[in-house]
Amino acid sequence: MTEQKPLICRVADRLSEIAGLVAAAALVVATFVTGWGVFVRYVLKAPTTWQTETTIYLLICVAFVGAAYGVRHNAHVGVDLLPEALPLRGRLVLHVVTVVLVLAVVAVVGWTGWNMWFQAYALDTHSASAWGPPLWVPYAFLPLGMALVFFQYVAELIEVLLALFGRLDPVHVTLLGATGESAEVQQLVTEQAASNAQEDRP
Numbered sequence: 374m375t376e377q378k379p380l381i382c383r384v385a386d387r388l389s390e391i392a393g394l395v396a397a398a399a400l401v402v403a404t405f406v407t408g409w410g411v412f413v414r415y416v417l418k419a420p421t422t423w424q425t426e427t428t429i430y431l432l433i434c435v436a437f438v439g440a441a442y443g444v445r446h447n448a449h450v451g452v453d454l455l456p457e458a459l460p461l462r463g464r465l466v467l468h469v470v471t472v473v474l475v476l477a478v479v480a481v482v483g484w485t486g487w488n489m490w491f492q493a494y495a496l497d498t499h500s501a502s503a504w505g506p507p508l509w510v511p512y513a514f515l516p517l518g519m520a521l522v523f524f525q526y527v528a529e530l531i532e533v534l535l536a537l538f539g540r541l542d543p544v545h546v547t548l549l550g551a552t553g554e555s556a557e558v559q560q561l562v563t564e565q566a567a568s569n570a571q572e573d574r575p
Contacts, residue, residue, distance in 0.1 A: 440522050472533065
């Protein structure tokens, strides 16, 4: 049993971390843009043309590009009542089924987002606002984000399958990293190590 994730899993983790940084930066920029819009409207008494729309597009970036970061850290909202009631092997099997179903949904959403982006790009569609930016720019966040999420889930499916067949230590499975699961797995590993140490004593 190895304690190191495969290369594809480590690459996916790194990309998701980068996506999280991009989403965080977009959120910071959105905050400043919103503040600037308030200052322009209520202090300078001038009309705002691009601030509100820019903030919306940045928040779209936060939601979709940052989604892979949430998957990486198992931070999305979920109900863990059933997984907590199952033994470790049952949890791994349940995670395999769950990830396959999620991958199907992500693929559909990503394909739909790609079609939206391509249509906006091919037709050079612009926003109907006074600012009128090209819509293919914000629309790109949807297929990009779904591609990152898909890649992260594929990596986690590999992790779960390797752990299920005894090729990877379950402690390193990302999907077992939230709530009490990782603590229980770590406890099992610690107890096994202590048991082995006692057996090795003369």
